[in-house]
Amino acid sequence: MAIELPLPPKVGMVSLGCPKNLVDSERILTKLRSDGYGLSPDYAGADVVLVNTCGFLDSAKEESLEAIGEAIAENGRVIVTGCMGDEAERIRERFPNVLAVTGAHAYEQVVGAVHDAAPMPPSPFVDLVPQRVDEAGLKLTPRHYSYLKISEGCNHRCSFCIIPSIRGDLVSRRPDAILREVEKLVAAGTKELLVISQDTSAYGIDIRKEPRAWKGREVVPHMTDLARELGQIAPWVRLHYVYPYPHVDQVIPLMAEGLVLPYLDIPFQHASPPVLRAMKRPANDAKVLERLAAWRAICPDIAIRSSFVVGFPGETEADFQYLLDWLDEAQLDRVGAFRFEPVAGAPANDLPGAVPDEVKEERYARIMEKTAAISAAKLQAKIGRTVAAIIDVVDDEGGATGRTQADAPEIDGEIHLRDAEGLKPGDIVMVEIEDADEHDLFGVARSTPL
Missing domain, CATH: 2.40.50.140 (Nucleic acid-binding proteins)
Incomplete structure (x- = not known):
């Protein structure tokens, strides 16, 4: 007589926000899969749905709440995690039927909540061989590129940001643990590593006196040393969220050598010194221009990406024009812009000089027009190469x-x-x-x- 075995529960996932959240989602699903859970691509097939939320901006929070509401309407059994998980009361007030709410990178709590909500059925057999999980873990990106999170949290206290209150101060991963993960990712098909954190250039400052053995040598937990090691394993290594510390200069020769992609993602946020001071960001714009010129002298093909905030409290027309003029000089390759949004708990909310929404929109349109023209000229110059x-x-x-x-x-x-x-x-x-x-x-x- 055939024995009908109970099927393992299936988990659905909605992952919102930045790539750092995506890495958290991959880690959660990898652990659940190793525990025997199946994965569902839709609401209908899931025994429980995880919503990994973003809580950086009020608009992102509203998107997260809408996603929770949709998951409840379509499935009914929902667990909430991620950055907005710190606002459990707000979530439960709006959605009293959520099964559990956990905070950012709370992997054990999330997995435990799934086990409580959808327990694994007992098996009539003794499982002598545990289910095999790919050593590289489950990925939510295409096989050929992977996000690599090297640290968590941030030591900066920018006036517009609440990330440190959500994710805490900087905590760096051990370099040998990072390099082991990278070897597994490359063996599984990864060609491009996208290195991410809240502040990539701060990597290792909390464990700088703790070098680790790797392949018979010591690896210092420092951005430059780590980048050099990564470049010897993966074909392409791309650095994101690089705060412009002086030691970033040391990475540029690695780009010229071909060990790291000639690409830097640096969130400058603005150029006007008064606005940068209000943001609690470095305010020496002239020094930045000098460094850009020096980097391009060493590595002519370097591409600089950045993002800017328009309509920050106190930003005058003169400040904004200063930013546009600075962009003309900086000639950045890729630029993203954001209209300032108040974020609950951010000190910037209390600053004087709120900029009207219509002025934010007008400035946003102008900066996008400016940067699009710069981008078009740079790309036209590449024709024939x-x-x-x-x-x-x-x-x-x-x-x-x-x-x-x-x-x-x-x-x-x-x-x-x-x-x-x-x-x-x-x-x-x-x-x-x-x-x-x-x-x-x-x-x-x-x-x-x-």
């Missing part, structure tokens, strides 16, 4: 979409290939650039995959 690109998608009509070394996934531009015969996602090829617009490049592959 041959550059390395990683393939993300191959379409059914013989074309493909990828990214150059100057483009991070989802936030920067793309390169569109008109002839992708024989290519597949994850391939790195040399592409001759034939055309460009404000944000994207167009070309044809001129080499076989590397």
Whole structure:
């Protein structure tokens, strides 16, 4: 007589917010899968749904609340985690039927809540061989690129930010643990590492006297040392969220050598000294321009991405014009802009000189027009060059979409290939650039995959 075995429960996941949240979601699902849980791609097939929330801005919080509401309406059995988990009372007041609420990176509590909500059924057999889980863990990104979180928390106290109150002060991971993870990711197919944290350039300052053995040598927990080691394992290493400390200068030669991608994501936030002081950010804009020039002298192909806030309390028209003039000089490759939003608990909310919404919108439009023009000119200058690109998608009509070394996934531009015969996602090829617009490049592959 056949024995009908009970099926393991399935977990659904809604992951919101930044890549750091995405890494948290991957870790949670990896642990649940190792415990025997199945994964559901939709609400209908899930025994319980996890909503990993973002709590950085009020608009992000509202999006998180809407996602919780949708999960409850579609499934009914919901566990909330992530940055907004610190506002459990607010969540429970609006959604009294949520099963549990936990805070950011509270992995054990989340997994425990899932076990309570959807227990594993007893098995009539003794499981002599535990379920195998890929050593690289479960990924929510394509196989060929992976986010690598090297630290948690932040020691800065920017006036517009509440991240330290949510995620705490800086806590760096051991370098040997990071490098072991990277080896597993590369063995599983990762070609591009996207290094993330709240402040990547601060990596290791809390454990700087604790070098670790790796491959018969000591590795110092420092951004430069870690970047050098990563570059010897992964084909592409991309650095995000780099606060412009002086020692960032030491990374530029690694880019010139090809160990790290010539790409820096630095959140400058503004250029006007009065606004930067109000933000509690470094306010020496002239020094930044000097450093940009020095970096480009060492590594001419370096791409600088940054983000800026417009309409910060007290920002005058003169401050904003200062920012536009500074951007003309800085000639940044990729720029994102945000309209200032008050965030509950942020000191900036109490600053005088609130900027009207219509002025924020007008300034936002102007900065985007300015940066789009700079981007278009820079991309036009690349026509005729041959550059390395990683393939993300191959379409059914013989074309493909990828990214150059100057483009991070989802936030920067793309390169569109008109002839992708024989290519597949994850391939790195040399592409001759034939055309460009404000944000994207167009070309044809001129080499076989590397």
